[in-house]
Amino acid sequence: MIRVSAARLVRLDSVLSIPADMVEAIVAHARADHPDEACGIIAGPAGTDRPTRLVPMTNAERSPTFYRFDSGEQLRLHKQLDAAAEEVVVVYHSHTATEAYPSRTDISYAGEPQAHYVLVSTRKPDSHEFRSFRIIDGEVTEEDVEIISAGADVEPTSNDVPGSTETDLVQS
């Protein structure tokens, strides 16, 4: 229990490390739904802070100034996450006419203290803004975004079986 709370404290200072293909997918989703806001999440194994599974969500508001996850989708998502021992690592949405910074409404609805809140702005047709924030108790802190090469995070984590090293031991 102590180790868990210590890890969470460290995570508050951490950057968002995100695979390049997920950045591209989020931007593509935002462009596709423009001028309405696009939204979704990236799940990852609980406690790892690693975004591994992108889940585009429906903006139930279909609005250029506001987003809200479809409640049925959100319910199914959280059942899936619980069953797979995953958690929400990233919550993303787009702003289509303003900068990539959380609005007052975004801040008041931010209910995932462990999550990175990613904002994408599609207000310019030829370039996008991609920023990440922590939102905890109404306080917004911007953090760095580290884009890692696609696929770097795909290796399985629960592989404890030593493989080829056993051959060397037998021969010696």
Ligand SMILES: [Zn+2]
């Ligand atoms: Zn917003």
